[in-house]
Amino acid sequence: MEQKKFDANSFIGLLLLGAIMLWFMYSSQQEVIPTDDTTETSVDSTKTTTSPTLTNNTTPLVASDSLKNAALQNQLGAFSYGAQTATEGTTVLENKLLKLTIDNKGGQIIEALVKTYKRYDSLPLYLIKDNNASFNINFGTTDNRILNTKDLLFIPTISKNGKNQVLSMKLKVSETQYLEYRYEMKPNNYMVDFAVRSQGLATVINSSNTINLDWDLKTYRNEKSIKTENMYSELKFFTDEADYLSAASSNDNEVVDNVQWVGFKQHFFTSILLSDKPFNKTSLTSINLVKDEEIDTVFTKHYQLNTPLALNNGELNYNMNWYYGPADYKLLTKYKGKNLGEIVDLGWGIFGAINRAIFIPIFGWLSGLMSNYGLIIILMTIVVRILMSPLVYKSYVSSAKMKVIRPELTAINERLPGKENAMKRQQETMAVQRKAGVSMMSGCIPALLQMPIFFALFRFFPSNIELRQKGFLWASDLSSYDSVIELPFHIPLYGSHISLFPILASIAIFFYMKMNQSQQANMQAPAQEGMPDMQKMMKYMIYLSPIMMLFFFNNYASSLSLYYFVSNLLTIIIMLVIKNYVIDEAKIHAQIEENKKRPEKKKGKFRQRLDNAMKQAQEQQTQQKKGKK
Known part of the structure; x- marks a missing residue:
């Protein structure tokens, strides 16, 4: 049997093969470890403004960058140039009134802090925070990509323009080709200049695709009363005139042209986007997020704007403005030619005109004399009642005249009874009134003239930001309800608390209507057959009106309840003075008898x-x- 001999050549071959395998394993391990470290550091480095420097094994880094750049090129096309050097981060623009934080991602405002005000719970008042807002431009490129600016990284550059802070955010295709957002903040101003411009992108942006601007905001709850804040929060816009979407609707949408500005308004604060070029085919949406006003909520409304942007010679060029701040009528009207005062809800037509021409100047004058806003409301009420006292006087004079001729009118009703004599009875009644110089309208007109005052003030007090978080007596905030007792249960239409000023106002209006009943009874002709008895209806209203006021005003601004309480109290006093010290019924009776003797005109x-x-x-x-x- 042949024995196997030791083969030295085979042994040497095996040794060489093992050595090669060991060298390969060692080399592979040396490559893998630095590559993983490099990738992890690169991701973290996007949160800084500088890139890390690797000292060992640069070859894998170059390979990684090449793959990354290839992926960016595939995803972003021409815009991959800026993305290769852009990093994540934020920039702050700040003055004494406003602090804005702008994110490199999207080049948009991610925080807007109104520094001069606080929330109802004394926390800082943010209009934008924690992703409640989004600003985006959606566009197509000539290489058939659809891009959204909110997903892309801009490169920030801070500079100065005099005393103004300037932030340029650029989305680059090259050093000379880019889309730019330019923010310029002035000192002591809530208005920020904002421009959207492109340079050299005529061959990059596909002009056949629609370029859409989207602005989206969920409004934070900032006030004590969810119900009142939600009632006064609405999307407003200005075309040739101011208009708005319904605050009460759960979902309201409208498409409008020639939009000069859009305001996402809350009760006392507003976010406004203005443009030098009016927006056309603009879709506006307002969604009510408050489903139950008794349940605490973070957001009250969800506003949306979508509008196409027009290219000029293949480029974007829009000069805009952002306003983040108080919905203060006096402040907003200082921005001349922009009609921003329309943001504040002072009432339509004559009611708004009365507020602008009378009540705002009077309130401003009084607030310049003192700082106690409860006393200012009381003094303002006194001024208004004094100005309206001639109307009360005329109403009382008409009442006294009707009281004198009432026996004659009763005699006519008794002499001409029945429906068949209704026309004749009416003719003789009017003849007696005409001879005596008495007109039914003379009593109604003063009451009608007071109605615009009532509705104007109904809008003035809840919209006046100067009353916000200003206390008086037991009311901690005159712009909200004055809760003196918190109930452990909820009463439908009333609420889960008891407000004292509405109770006082209801008591005052009860006594006012009680006193006014006799006056109204004198003003009315005796009840005729087939006609409703107005006196009975008035008796019901004496009790119904205070109850309605008690329920309606329990959740409303305590400043309004304070005004109606003081106003009705003063009216009662004025009525007593006129009745007991001014009106002379004997003199009026003599005047009527004299009128009867005169030939009829x-x-x-x-x-x-x-x-x-x-x-x-x-x-x-x-x-x-x-x-x-």
């Missing part, structure tokens, strides 16, 4: 036509009666 055309119409109706009624017989 020639009838005007309107009165003549009215008398003829009543006469014809009476004749037809008589003929119909004869025909039935």
Whole structure:
């Protein structure tokens, strides 16, 4: 049997093979470890403004950068140039009134702090924070990509323009080609200049695709009363005139043209985007996020704006403004030519005109004399009641005149009873009133003239930011309800607390209406057959009106309840003075008797036509009666 001999060549070969395998394993281990470290450090480094320097094994880093750049090129196309050097981070623009934090990602504002105000719970007041807002431009590129600026990294550059802070955020294609957001903040100003411009992108941006600007905001709750804040929070915009989306609707949407500014308004604060070029085909949406006003909530409204942007010679060029601050009428009207005062809800038509022309100047004058806003409201109420006292006087004079001729009117009703004599009875009643120089309208007109004052003030007090978080007596905030007792349960339409000022106002209006009942009874002619008895209706209203006020105003601004309490109290005093010390019924009676002796004035055309119409109706009624017989 042949024995196997030791083969030295084979042994040497095995040794060489083992050595090669050991060398390969060792080399592979040396490559893997630095590559992993490099990748991890690169990701973290995006939170800084400088890139880390690696001292060992640079070859894997170059390979990693190449792969990263290739991925960016594939994803972003031409915009991969800026993305290769851009890093994550934020920049702060700040003055004494406002602090804005702008993120490199998206180049947008991610925090807007209004420094001069606090929330209802004394926390800092942010209009933007924790991703409640988004600003984005969506566009297509010539290499068939759809990009969103909110997903891309901008490169920030801080500079100065005089005393103004300037932040340029650039989304680069090259050093000379970019999309730029430019922010410029002035000292002591809530308004920030904002521009959207492109340079050299005519061959990069696809002009056949629509370029859309999207602005989205969820508004934080900042006030004590969720119900009141939600009621006064609404999306406002200005075209040729101010308009708004419904605050009460759960979801309201409108498409409008020629939009000069859009305001995402809260009760006392607002975020506004203005543009020198009006937006067209602008879609505006307001969504109510408050489902139950008794449950605490973080957000009250969700506002959305979507509008196409127009290219000029293939480039974007829009000069805009951001306003983040108080919805203060006097402050907003200082921005001339922008109509920003329309943001504040002072009422429409004549009600807003009365507030702007009368109540805002009076309130401003009084607030310049003292700092106690409760006393300012009381003094303002006194001024308003004194100005309106001539109307109360005229109403009382008309009441006294009607009281004098009332026996004659009662005699006419007794002499001409029944529906068949209704027209004749009305003619004689009007003749007696005309001879005595008494007009039914003379009593109604003063009351009607007071109605615009009532509705104007109804809008003025809840919209006045100067009353926000200002206390008086037991009310800690005159812009919100004055809770004196918290209830352990909820009463429908009333709430889960008891406010004292609405109770006082309800008591005052009860006594006012009680006193006014006799006056109204004098103003009314005796009840005629077939006609409703107004006196009975007034008796019901005496009790119904205070109850309605008690429920309605329990959750409303305590400043408004304070005004109505003081106003009704003063009106009662004025009525007592006029009744007991000004009106002389004997003198009025003598004047009426004198009027009766005078020859009747020639009838005007309107009165003549009215008398003829009543006469014809009476004749037809008589003929119909004869025909039935």
